[in-house]
Amino acid sequence: xxxxxxxxxxxxxxxxxxxxxxxxxxxxxxxxxxxxxxxxxxxxxxxxxxxxxxxxxxxxxxxxxxxxxxxxxxxxxxxxxxxxxxxxxxxxxxxxxxxxxxxxxxxxxxxxxxxxxxxxxxxxxxxxxxxxxxxxxxxxxxxxxxxxxxxxxxxxxxxxxxxxxxxxxxxxxxxxxxxxxxxxxxxxxxxxxxxxxxxxxxxxxxxxxxxxxxxxxxxxxxxxxxxxxxxxxxxxxxxxxxxxxxxxxxxxxxxxxxxxxxxxxxxxxxxxxxxxxxxxxxxxxxxxxxxxxxxxxxxxxxxxx
Amino acid sequence: xxxxxxxxxxxxxxxxxxxxxxxxxxxxxxxxxxxxxxxxxxxxxxxxxxxxxxxxxxxxxxxxxxxxxxxxxxxxxxxxxxxxxxxxxxxxxxxxxxxxxxxxxxxxxxxxxxxxxxxxxxxxxxxxxxxxxxxxxxxxxxxxxxxxxxxxxxxxxxxxxxxxxxxxxxxxxxxxxxxxxxxxxxxxxxxxxxxxxxxxxxxxxxxxxxxxxxxxxxxxxxxxxxxxxxxxxxxxxxxxxxxxxxxxxxxxxxxxxxxxxxxxxxxxxxxxxxxxxxxxxxxxxxxxxxxxxxxxxxxxxxxxx
Numbered sequence: 258x259x260x261x262x263x264x265x266x267x268x269x270x271x272x273x274x275x276x277x278x279x280x281x282x283x284x285x286x287x288x289x290x291x292x293x294x295x296x297x298x299x300x301x302x303x304x305x306x307x308x309x310x311x312x313x314x315x316x317x318x319x320x321x322x323x324x325x326x327x328x329x330x331x332x333x334x335x336x337x338x339x340x341x342x343x344x345x346x347x348x349x350x351x352x353x354x355x356x357x358x359x360x361x362x363x364x365x366x367x368x369x370x371x372x373x374x375x376x377x378x379x380x381x382x383x384x385x386x387x388x389x390x391x392x393x394x395x396x397x398x399x400x401x402x403x404x405x406x407x408x409x410x411x412x413x414x415x416x417x418x419x420x421x422x423x424x425x426x427x428x429x430x431x432x433x434x435x436x437x438x439x440x441x442x443x444x445x446x447x448x449x450x451x452x453x454x455x456x457x458x459x460x461x462x463x464x465x466x467x468x469x470x471x472x473x474x475x476x477x478x479x480x481x482x483x484x485x486x487x488x489x490x491x492x493x494x495x496x497x498x499x500x501x502x503x504x505x506x507x508x509x510x511x512x513x514x515x516x517x518x519x520x521x522x523x524x525x526x527x528x529x530x531x532x533x534x535x536x537x538x539x540x541x542x543x544x545x546x547x548x549x550x551x552x553x554x555x556x557x558x559x560x561x562x
Numbered sequence: 563x564x565x566x567x568x569x570x571x572x573x574x575x576x577x578x579x580x581x582x583x584x585x586x587x588x589x590x591x592x593x594x595x596x597x598x599x600x601x602x603x604x605x606x607x608x609x610x611x612x613x614x615x616x617x618x619x620x621x622x623x624x625x626x627x628x629x630x631x632x633x634x635x636x637x638x639x640x641x642x643x644x645x646x647x648x649x650x651x652x653x654x655x656x657x658x659x660x661x662x663x664x665x666x667x668x669x670x671x672x673x674x675x676x677x678x679x680x681x682x683x684x685x686x687x688x689x690x691x692x693x694x695x696x697x698x699x700x701x702x703x704x705x706x707x708x709x710x711x712x713x714x715x716x717x718x719x720x721x722x723x724x725x726x727x728x729x730x731x732x733x734x735x736x737x738x739x740x741x742x743x744x745x746x747x748x749x750x751x752x753x754x755x756x757x758x759x760x761x762x763x764x765x766x767x768x769x770x771x772x773x774x775x776x777x778x779x780x781x782x783x784x785x786x787x788x789x790x791x792x793x794x795x796x797x798x799x800x801x802x803x804x805x806x807x808x809x810x811x812x813x814x815x816x817x818x819x820x821x822x823x824x825x826x827x828x829x830x831x832x833x834x835x836x837x838x839x840x841x842x843x844x845x846x847x848x849x850x851x852x853x854x855x856x857x858x859x860x861x862x863x864x865x866x867x
Contacts (some may be wrong), residue, residue, distance in 0.1 A: 346746040441651040444771070444787045464748070465770035466784065477784035477861050479771065482749045507867070516864040550866070556782050557862050559821040561855070562812070 260300035260506040263401070265275055266366045266391045267294050267381025267494070269306040269330065273317070273341035274533060276348070276488050280320035284534035285319045286340060286406065288381035291491035294538040295498025295525040297324035298546055300505035303372050305329035305391075309360045319535055329369050333360040339553040347540065348486045349463045368394040377505040379497060385420040390513075392423055399442050400510060402501050403455075404427040420455035425510075428497050429447050429545075430461045439461045444470070457515065459500065461526075469519050474512045478519050479557055481549055488533045492526040495538060499525030524549040565811040566604035566704070570597050571671045571696045572686025572799070574611040574635065576621070578646035581653070581793050589839035590624045591645060593686035593709065596796035599843040600803025600830040602629035602683075603851055605810035608677050610634035610696075614642040614665045624840055638665040653791045653835075654768045673699040682810040684802060687711045688724035688726040690718055697728055700760060705815060707731040708760075709798065709805050713724050713744050727759035730815075733802050747769045749775070764805065764819065764827075766798055774824050779817045782823050784862055786854055793838045797831040800843060804830030831852040 272286030293302045303326040308316075310332060320327060338361035341354040366387055376399040380388040388403060395401075403424040409417045410433060417437075421427055427450060431443045437453075438446035447458045447470045457471040464486070468477040500522035504510050510518075524546055531537040577591030598607045613621075615637060626631060637674040643666035643842040646659040669690055681704040685693040693708060700706075714722050715738060722742075724814045726732055731754060742758075743751035752763045752775045762776040771790070773782040804829035809815050815823075829851055836842040 348746075441653075442789065442791070445789055462770065465767065466782075467597065468784065475787060475861055476864070477771075477787075478864075479773065479782035479784070482780060482782075484747065484750055486747070500700065513865065517867065520864055554864070554866065556780055557864075559781070559783075559825055559859070559862075562822065 261508055262303060263296055263377040263379060263501055263505045264303050264305065264368070264372050264375035264395070265289050265296070265358050265379040265381060266305040266368075266388075267292060267379075267383055268338055268361055269304070269308050269312070269320075270340050270361075272337040272490060272534065274488055274490050275343045276441045277344070277346050278369055278485070278487050279533065281337070281488070281533040283493045284553050285535060286490060287338065288477070288494045290320060290535060290539065291494035291529060292381055293320065293325045293497040294322070294528070294535050295495040296502035296505070297322050298525075298541065298543060299499070299502030299521070300324070300377070301326065303329055303375065305366050305368060305372070307331040307333055307360050307364045309333060309335045313338045319539070329372060331367070335360040344489060348489050351489070366391050376400070377501060378402070379501050380404065380420075380424065381494060381497070383408075385409055385417040388420045389423065399424050400501075400504060402428060402497065404428050404497055405433065407433055407436055411530065418453060421450075424455050426457040426459060427455040428459040428461065428493070428500065430463070430493060434458070434460045443470075451485040459519065461496055463489070463492070467523060468495065469511075469515055469518055471515070474515060476519055478523050478553065481523055481553055482556070483527050483530060486530045487537070491529045491535070495529035496522035497524040499523070519549075520550060520553050523553060563611035566602055566681040566813055568607045568682040568684060568806055568810045569610065569673070569677050569680035569700070570594050570601070570607055570684040570686060571610040571673075571693075572597060572684075572688055573643055574609070574613050574617070574625075575643040575645050575666075577795060578644070579793055579795050580648045582649070583790070583792050584838065586838040588644070589770065590621050591795060591839060592643065593603065593688075593799045595625060595840060596799035596834060596843065597684055597686055597803040598625065599627070599840050600629045600800040601671040601807035601810070601835070602627050603830070603846065603848060604804070604807030604826070605609055605629070606631065608634055608680065610671050610673060610677070612636040612638055612669045614638060614640045615862070617642045624844070634677060635775035636672070639812045640665040643672055647720050647795065649794060652793050657796070658687070669746040671699075681705070681837055682806060683707070684806050685709065685725075685729065686799060686821050687714075690714055690722040694728065695723045704807075705730050705809060706731060707802065709733050709802055710738065710834070712738055712741055722760060726755075729760050731762040731764060733764040733766065733798070735798060737769070739763070749773075766801055766825065768794065768797070772801065772824055772828060774820055776817075776820070779820060781821045781824055783828050783858065786828055787834050787861070788835060791835045792842070794835050796834045796840070804828070809832050825855060825858050828858060
């Protein structure tokens with residue numbers, strides 16, 4: 258099976274994170290980083306993003322993999338995007354301490370000609386206008402998957418709706434789904450979002466797992482049981498990496514594939530949260546990933562009498 | 563298959579509930595009511611509780627079923643236990659407006675001699691001292707399942723721990739599990755509770771489903787997707803009814819049975835929340851119950867490639 262290539266456009270950042278279990282200063286973060294390091298276990302990834310001239314070789318080293326193509330990682334004069342945040346014991350709630358967009362502020366994604374025929378596209382969480390600009394540079398992709406966040410839902414709603422209309426699958430968390438649909442019941446919210454254009458909506462619920470809804474499928478998976486969530490940063494993008502990565506690997510998105518894609522996403526998120534920064538993903542192996550997939554089957558399967 | 567009888571000891575109450583979708587005044591409620599109306603689909607139930615002399619025939623009628631034995635429903639001079647509460651749009655959060663124990667205040671459960679050899683016992687949410695007094699009246703039950711609530715965890719911790727030590731399965735919700743174990747991670751909390759005596763712990767998470775943990779099993783089920791949660795009151799006891807009811811019906815509690823018991827519990831909770839009071843359970847049929855079980859399989863099953 259020859260996996261299709263995935264194009265991801267998003268952020269590469271330096272994160273400073275404090276959790277009840279420790280803290281980290283200016284380590285590799287950003288949606289495109291987590292996504293790529295997760296998806297590469299399934300399919301080759303081409304990353305399009307921008308960093309500043311302070312992005313060190315060591316940072317770049319963390320992204321190095323035979324299956325991650327960095328030819329689209331632009332280096333601009335200035336500082337790399339920096340984000341800092343803090344989690345309390347309720348690791349579902351994050352408090353952003355600061356966001357300095359830096360070179361990311363004037364980022365205009367330019368898709369290298371060699372990547373314009375990418376079959377699989379992941380539009381990580383960036384301005385929905387930029388997400389559309391990416392789509393306009395791609396030649397008939399097979400599957401477009403998009404992420405977003407509350408910031409765009411609140412501040413760029415109209416632009417976001419125009420983007421969503423054009424994607425196949427929208428991935429978002431449950432608070433975002435509720436906010437986007439203006440509906441408290443998250444399943445009803447997800448169904449309302451289907452009416453906005455995407456054929457499939459995936460809702461991530463952190464420690465409560467995730468579900469996927471489309472016109473003919475509803476599938477729910479529990480989270481992989483992790484004893485110590487060290488740092489939830491990047492869990493969503495790592496989920497997306499497993500999800501899109503698997504679909505690119507198998508080359509279709511029939512309902513049974515979509516089910517499994519949710520589970521592979523769940524597995525990848527579980528690795529991401531076990532260490533600070535991308536440390537959890539870097540420890541994952543094909544074998545440990547497969548083990549967690551099997552474990553999730555054990556956890557969630559039951560027979561009729 | 564001849565189902566074993568279940569003894570349930572708990573409350574029968576008159577509830578007044580307000581939700582964003584309407585309100586109800588002094589309709590049948592109480593843990594033993596919800597449990598019995600749920601469990602009776604699986605096995606015969608004997609209910610031990612107390613009501614006041616204001617408990618009308620109409621209220622009693624709501625509990626009438628060939629599979630619910632009310633010989634242990636004591637009538638005392640005075641008023642029936644009354645509870646009133648309110649839910650906002652976040653139906654996971656309930657605000658208790660008033661609790662009037664009335665005849666329930668001096669309730670001393672007396673197990674009729676004919677019920678002392680019950681194989682299956684459900685200790686619904688009452689004072690842990692009373693729960694133990696029930697156990698002392700039962701002759702070697704096959705399975706004892708116990709529920710509790712934050713009120714006892716905070717106010718009667720030592721007594722509760724003595725009760726928990728003696729039960730086979732403890733069912734509680736995730737906030738209660740966290741509080742009982744003093745641990746934020748709910749899976750770690752559940753594991754800590756296993757160390758307090760029960761062989762199995764079931765944690766209910768409302769719209770996020772439920773999980774079960776024992777020394778050799780971890781199983782998680784999503785909630786049944788309900789479009790409109792009318793009134794969450796009684797969901798937990800209805801879950802327990804399906805859970806214990808199924809185990810009594812099949813007569814064993816091997817791991818595969820425990821998995822299915824969680825799913826039957828999930829199904830019964832989904833009916834309970836669709837109407838006020840016991841209206842949702844009363845609309846359930848064997849056929850609709852089986853349909854939801856199958857639907858939950860569809861929702862949660864996946865294969866390996």
